[in-house]
Each structure stands twice: as C-alpha cells, then as structure tokens.
Amino acid sequence: MNQLELVDLISKKVLQEVRQPKGGIPVGVSARHLHLSKEDVEKLFGVGYELTPIKELMGGQYAAKETVTIVGTKLRPIENVRVLGPTRSKTQVEVAKTDAIRLGLNPPVKPSGELEGSAPITIVGPKGAITLENACIIAMRHIHMSPQDAIEYGVKDKEIVDVEVSSDRGGVFTNVLVRVHDTYTLEMHIDTDEANALSVKCNDSVKILKVYK
Numbered sequence: 001m002n003q004l005e006l007v008d009l010i011s012k013k014v015l016q017e018v019r020q021p022k023g024g025i026p027v028g029v030s031a032r033h034l035h036l037s038k039e040d041v042e043k044l045f046g047v048g049y050e051l052t053p054i055k056e057l058m059g060g061q062y063a064a065k066e067t068v069t070i071v072g073t074k075l076r077p078i079e080n081v082r083v084l085g086p087t088r089s090k091t092q093v094e095v096a097k098t099d100a101i102r103l104g105l106n107p108p109v110k111p112s113g114e115l116e117g118s119a120p121i122t123i124v125g126p127k128g129a130i131t132l133e134n135a136c137i138i139a140m141r142h143i144h145m146s147p148q149d150a151i152e153y154g155v156k157d158k159e160i161v162d163v164e165v166s167s168d169r170g171g172v173f174t175n176v177l178v179r180v181h182d183t184y185t186l187e188m189h190i191d192t193d194e195a196n197a198l199s200v201k202c203n204d205s206v207k208i209l210k211v212y213k
Helices: 003-018 038-045 097-103 147-153 192-197
Strands: 025-030 033-037 053-056 062-071 078-088 092-094 119-124 129-139 142-145 160-165 171-180 187-191 205-212
Touching (some): 025 192, 033 038, 033 062, 038 119, 038 129, 097 129, 129 187, 142 147, 147 171, 187 192
Parallel strands (some): 092 129, 142 171
Antiparallel strands (some): 053 062, 062 078, 119 129, 142 187, 160 171
C-alpha cells in the first residue's frame, strides 16, 4: 500500500466515524398494519367515512382508531390490524413473514408503495369486505432520515446500507433502504420478525456499517 492509498483509507475511516452521531440511529419496530385508499375506506367503513387519528407519526402519517381483519388463503384470519392514515392512492397491507405464513400467503419483500407483483389479500371491515390482487407486501427494512441527517451520514435517498445491531443476539442487517425527506425524523424501521431475531426493541440504537453507492 502506497502513501496515497494509506491516506485515502485513513480518511474514509475518519469520515465513517464522523458520520455516526452519538447514540446511533434509534429503532422503531413496526407491527402489521395497512394503508387504505379513500375508495376502500368507504367500502370497509361506509360511504363518506373519515379515518380517526389517534397518534401522530412522521411524514404526516398517523395511526388511526380504525382496525380491520385480514384474510389469506388459510382459514386463520388476523384481527385488529391497525389502519394508518391519511388515505393513499392504493391500498397496501404490510405484514411480517410469520403473519404471511399464518395467512397462507407469500408476499414479496418490497419498499413501501411498490405493489407490482405483491400478494392478494382480503380485508374485512365493519361495513364490508374487499379482495385485492396486488396489495400485500413484507416491507423492506429502511431508515428514515431528514436531508441534514443524510448529509451527516454521507448517504442519499434510496441508497442501500448495512446496519450493525449491538444486542445480546446482535448481528448485521443487510439491504437496508435509506429514505430521505424533509418531513422524516431519524429512525430505522424493522418488522416484528426482524426485531425478535436480533433481540431489538423500540428506541434501541443501531449503527451504519457500510454504504453501497
């Protein structure tokens, strides 16, 4: 290794440390939930029905009071699945792999909002039921960041990173999607299966190990 290569290596290591703010990245564990279109809200809850916010989330989203039952190919429905608002252009159901097994479904791992090739699912509400051909996914694990957070970590929107978990069953999450928006606050989102696998709880901290440009 020549002197220039050594300087470059040291610089990268220094930058990596600088980009890890004290305390790391907090974790949020997401249970099964769904986003509904306005049309589907009315089919499930009645004509003219409006969702009732009960908890504010980042990015202008909120947890709604309303819950539904989701049904797959097996006669093992999952009840009390939380609806998140506001309404979207397309309905999307997000489950963990163990939920999918119970339902008899094989949904793909996809970023939120990408529904092409997703699994079919039936949703039952108090006023009706709908069956959708492409609506169910396992959400790709991801980190929400503000633009300033992205600068500090040296990443860009839609880049992929590896993340280290330092728990009693710690390990590394690969293929973590970075999502940058000025309405986001710094937080990594994983589902309940991922959290259980590495003994991660809400508000635990993780660290970015590698960025794939």
